[in-house]
Amino acid sequence: MSAPGTVRSDVAPLAVESVTLRFGGVTALSDVSFTVEPGAVHALIGPNGAGKSSCFNVISGLYRPTSGRVRLGEQDLTGTPPHRLAGLGVGRSFQNIALSPHSTVRDNVLLGRHPLTRGGFLAGGLRIGRRTEARHRARVEEICAFLGVADRLDSLVAALPYGVAKRVDIARALAVEPTVLLLDEPAAGLNATETAEMGVTIRDLADALGISVLLVEHDMGLVMGIADRVSVLDFGRLIADGPPEQVQADPEVVRAYLGVSE
Amino acid sequence: MSERVVTERSSVLVRLRTSWPSVAGVAVLLLVLLVFPVFAGVAYLKAGQYVLIGVVGAVGLTLLVGQAGQLSLAHPFFLLVGAVSYAVLAGDSGDSGDLVGLGLPPLLAVIGAVAICALVGLAFSPVSGRLRGIYLGVASLSLVFLGLYLGQSLDMLSGGTSTGRPPPTFDLFGFRFANSDPAPTILGVAIQKQQRLWYLFLVLAIVAYLLARGAVRSRVGRAWRAVRDNEAAATAMGVNVARAKAQAFTVSSAFAGLAGVMTALWLDLVKPDENEFIGTYSITVAISYLAMVLIGGLGSIPGAVAGAVLVNGLPQVLTLGATEFGWSIGTLSPVLISAFVYGAAIVLVVLFEPGGLAAIGRRLTTRQGDR
Ligand SMILES: Nc1ncnc2c1ncn2[C@@H]1O[C@H](COP(=O)(O)OP(=O)(O)OP(=O)(O)O)[C@@H](O)[C@H]1O
Numbered sequence: 001m002s003a004p005g006t007v008r009s010d011v012a013p014l015a016v017e018s019v020t021l022r023f024g025g026v027t028a029l030s031d032v033s034f035t036v037e038p039g040a041v042h043a044l045i046g047p048n049g050a051g052k053s054s055c056f057n058v059i060s061g062l063y064r065p066t067s068g069r070v071r072l073g074e075q076d077l078t079g080t081p082p083h084r085l086a087g088l089g090v091g092r093s094f095q096n097i098a099l100s101p102h103s104t105v106r107d108n109v110l111l112g113r114h115p116l117t118r119g120g121f122l123a124g125g126l127r128i129g130r131r132t133e134a135r136h137r138a139r140v141e142e143i144c145a146f147l148g149v150a151d152r153l154d155s156l157v158a159a160l161p162y163g164v165a166k167r168v169d170i171a172r173a174l175a176v177e178p179t180v181l182l183l184d185e186p187a188a189g190l191n192a193t194e195t196a197e198m199g200v201t202i203r204d205l206a207d208a209l210g211i212s213v214l215l216v217e218h219d220m221g222l223v224m225g226i227a228d229r230v231s232v233l234d235f236g237r238l239i240a241d242g243p244p245e246q247v248q249a250d251p252e253v254v255r256a257y258l259g260v261s262e
Numbered sequence: 263m264s265e266r267v268v269t270e271r272s273s274v275l276v277r278l279r280t281s282w283p284s285v286a287g288v289a290v291l292l293l294v295l296l297v298f299p300v301f302a303g304v305a306y307l308k309a310g311q312y313v314l315i316g317v318v319g320a321v322g323l324t325l326l327v328g329q330a331g332q333l334s335l336a337h338p339f340f341l342l343v344g345a346v347s348y349a350v351l352a353g354d355s356g357d358s359g360d361l362v363g364l365g366l367p368p369l370l371a372v373i374g375a376v377a378i379c380a381l382v383g384l385a386f387s388p389v390s391g392r393l394r395g396i397y398l399g400v401a402s403l404s405l406v407f408l409g410l411y412l413g414q415s416l417d418m419l420s421g422g423t424s425t426g427r428p429p430p431t432f433d434l435f436g437f438r439f440a441n442s443d444p445a446p447t448i449l450g451v452a453i454q455k456q457q458r459l460w461y462l463f464l465v466l467a468i469v470a471y472l473l474a475r476g477a478v479r480s481r482v483g484r485a486w487r488a489v490r491d492n493e494a495a496a497t498a499m500g501v502n503v504a505r506a507k508a509q510a511f512t513v514s515s516a517f518a519g520l521a522g523v524m525t526a527l528w529l530d531l532v533k534p535d536e537n538e539f540i541g542t543y544s545i546t547v548a549i550s551y552l553a554m555v556l557i558g559g560l561g562s563i564p565g566a567v568a569g570a571v572l573v574n575g576l577p578q579v580l581t582l583g584a585t586e587f588g589w590s591i592g593t594l595s596p597v598l599i600s601a602f603v604y605g606a607a608i609v610l611v612v613l614f615e616p617g618g619l620a621a622i623g624r625r626l627t628t629r630q631g632d633r
């Protein structure tokens with residue numbers, strides 16, 4: 001697999017700072033803090049209902065935290081309109097593949113270039129900026145090659161096997177040239193082989209591009225195999241945060257996962 | 263760098279080689295459209311002009327409904343706003359002096375009318391951005407009623423339901439789209455008012471088609487489709503969803519406005535409808551535009567053209583058949599028969615080919631390519 005470009009040196013830490021999120025009486029997140037270091041693969045795990053998706057949605061601006069904030073380097077992401085985040089270097093993929101089914105892979109991934117390009121109806125209609133468009137198309141092909149979906153560029157997404165569509169979703173997130181990539185359950189619905197391949201790809205892209213990856217994942221094998229750091233949520237609280245070996249051995253984590261009560 | 267240029271050029275050559283049948287097809291079609299006034303009489307020209315009006319309107323509507331996913335029945339309203347705006351901007355105060363007319367050059371008036379429709383569309387976008395599906399359909403329909411009411415009550419703009427007002431003759435840098443003596447000829451045929459309007463409408467339809475095609479293949483089109491398919495994903499990819507929706511409604515309204523100006527020139531009259539059900543700017547027209555984009559295949563620009571040919575062309579052809587060759591099916595009027603035909607076409611499309619004529623065309627051409 002060819003590296004899609006050079007290692008980035010402008011990757012800032014993503015800091016979740018004392019984030020609390022309440023839905024009426026439910027506290028989905030309570031005073032959660034952790035930092036995704038530049039270039040790290042950081043996993044966010046926890047049992048069902050622990051607050052992982054909520055945390056993801058706070059970071060990507062879909063939910064506004066009740067208190068606390070999220071920063072990317074100096075930039076405060078908390079008050080930023082969600083459509084601005086891509087332009088600030090936050091890319092995200094979706095748990096339930098959110099691609100346009102009747103468009104081609106190429107078209108879907110090109111959408112990721114939206115924040116990097118300009119031009120409205122007339123510019124498009126008059127075909128202004130064809131030259132730059134060609135450059136973006138070339139980059140999209142590069143990214144798709146990196147994810148191993150280059151041979152599907154002209155297929156309709158609806159016709160793709162699930163595992164391939166999952167990769168296209170990640171390709172689209174990478175097309176915004178993120179410094180931080182948020183992956184929501186990238187291995188959900190994949191078989192064992194595909195999961196292993198996905199793990200290799202995620203590790204590769206973090207290393208080759210130097211970008212940070214924050215992933216929510218249920219597959220423990222995958223998480224422990226590729227993560228540099230693991231944060232564990234349970235009932236909205238952060239109960240562990242550290243390297244995989246340490247977290248794996250943490251009695252509270254074991255208790256949360258096995259549901260053992262003393 | 264030079265290597266890049268070479269590969270770019272050779273890829274153009276490759277594309278040209280593989281697509282020559284369609285290039286030839288387009289060339290033949292253009293030629294036929296260009297010489298149409300030579301072999302077609304005025305009645306046929308009028309029918310053709312009416313189809314071209316449909317093309318401009320349908321292309322605009324398919325951008326909104328098919329590409330951006332916003333159901334709208336407001337098209338006739340924007341046709342009316344376009345027609346009246348043109349008459350007001352380019353017109354005079356009438357014989358009795360009770361009309362508003364600014365007397366601008368007609369070309370400026372067309373541009374102004376289109377711009378006014380775009381702005382009115384933009385003004386409606388806070389509503390269109392918040393509603394979805396059938397709710398938006400019903401809300402947009404209210405604009406048709408608003409148009410009916412305003413058209414009837416603002417006589418000094420619309421001319422009123424009894425007489426209406428004449429649209430000013432279009433002219434382009436002194437070349438008038440009216441009969442003249444002597445008239446220029448092509449292959450011995452005098453190019454008079456109807457022939458001139460045919461060429462004008464043809465140019466407008468081609469411009470509308472090319473603009474829409476380019477936009478659909480560009481950044482805007484991708485943003486519209488993303489918003490249509492998944493707003494959260496579109497947002498995550500940096501698309502301002504509210505803005506993209508407003509943009510689609512604005513653009514679509516502008517296309518409808520241009521179709522409205524063309525309608526005024528075609529009828530040689532600007533006159534508000536007497537009721538909401540039948541007339542130039544009525545619910546019936548809203549439905550026939552929706553029929554065009556559905557039959558053509560939602561979101562497809564060539565499909566919208568095909569839909570316009572069928573929906574606007576059929577009643578014209580049947581009327582011509584009745585007057586020139588005495589065709590008749592019992593007491594059914596041509597308009598009624600074509601309504602049945604396109605009603606049936608919609609049912610067939612929905613049941614068997616949701617991609618519409620565009621999908622059928624695509625299937626035919628790729629099969630050809632495979633051979
Ligand atoms: N929009 C919402 N409105 C109300 N409560 C919510 C909302 N979203 C999440 N919650 C609640 O917040 C808590 C955390 O949910 P969340 O979906 O973040 O957990 P999760 O860790 O992603 O779980 P899973 O592994 O099942 O996906 C749950 O109790 C959930 O019911």
Ligand SMILES: [Mg+2]
Nearest residue numbers: 049052053054
């Ligand atoms: Mg979840």
